[in-house]
Amino acid sequence: MRLADKIIIADDHPLFRGALREAVLKACPEATIIEAETFAELQEATDQHSDADLLLLDLNMPGATGFSSLIFVRSKHESLPTVVISALEEPWVIRRAIAHGAAGFVPKSSPVGVISEALTAVLEGDCWLPAGMEHDDASLEPGEQAVADRLAQLTPQQFRVFSMLSEGLLNKQIAFELSVSEATIKAHVTAIMKKLGVTNRTQAVLEANHLALERKFPSSVA
Amino acid sequence: MRLADKIIIADDHPLFRGALREAVLKACPEATIIEAETFAELQEATDQHSDADLLLLDLNMPGATGFSSLIFVRSKHESLPTVVISALEEPWVIRRAIAHGAAGFVPKSSPVGVISEALTAVLEGDCWLPAGMEHDDASLEPGEQAVADRLAQLTPQQFRVFSMLSEGLLNKQIAFELSVSEATIKAHVTAIMKKLGVTNRTQAVLEANHLALERKFPSSVA
DNA sequence: GGTCCAATTATACTTTGGTCGAAGGGAGGT
């Protein structure tokens, strides 16, 4: 019996992608694995493989940090079960991930065996959490939920622009990165601000920061 | 024997200021108490009473949220011992407060007796931490330390502008609030960005967010 | 084929943001 055909792995760290690949093959030897190193690649992968059975998502990818990537992927692919992989394992991080629609959460410190257990559980429709965590109907602050809902309304391209916006880039720089004209970026930014309910880009990045992972924890946690 | 003459209390919550006043008088019945409800008032207080013996500082004042207020006060008044009062009591919040120069940390949940104990200890030159916390030479991430150092270079007025900037206000709005022309604000913003080492206001608010308290915790924690 | 929508671009315009140079004033030193 095969549980899954296609599984997408999204993580910017090559070594860790290797470990995840191993864990996946242990749970589903037949599975086709698609890898994404950046958020842009992930978007490409989810678009071209809309029949994927599972997504393993790191919360710290170049191109979209924090919960925004999870929120956005979930909003565009509701039927794609997503397991969050994170270096952080604080209870509130886990609870927020679940509240944002993750079907499971796996700390990066987990041994391969545990990871494949988690995958199997999620593929069978269960929700998998680290040992000791209960699935207490996770709920978000109303404010965060509101931001997430608005973020979900963005189109894929708008989301990319939004991410770069949130890094403090100029319209001109974003235009260059995306190989389009500055006029296009301005159009996107206007649309983004309207959807987020703000009046300028600075307020937009403040919204984005509501969904950030905490920088308070040493960034050295592998 | 009197331990202190002047003590400044900075907290936006009137009821809590009352409790702090009580705690102060218990420790130093003779003390003169100066109260500040906003960060602006605190700046005024520290300027006019440079001979104050102690500052009780809440980390969530209108006009300057997060550690920025602590950092800034400490940078301008190095000899003024500061005890941080906070609704949050996570170990990492406490450690960061100490690393940013606080002489003590008191959770808002503490009974009055404990608070006055803390004040007494700090007035005697000790460092006071909640029960169970060791004074393990707190250190910051290099990144956060760098931001703090740059913040400390701002002038008082620049800091006020910076705080409003970080809330997403327009130059025009800041000018109105501070009753000066927009040209003045622009000059300040330019100076701020130079000192912070960034090239536009959006990047400046990103820096500010490195020093924010977490919004992840329900804002309802009194 | 027709409809809807994301994405793209352009033009023209208004508003905001950011730089530069400069003037006034207070604090401190000689």
Add this chain to the structure above:
DNA sequence: ACCTCCCTTCGACCAAAGTATAATTGGACC
């Protein structure tokens, strides 16, 4: 008193951001 340093203030000028409108392309869905 004099000078210097720095904070604060400001106006003029140019660059970037944001608005409004409109047109084109191409994919998805009926």
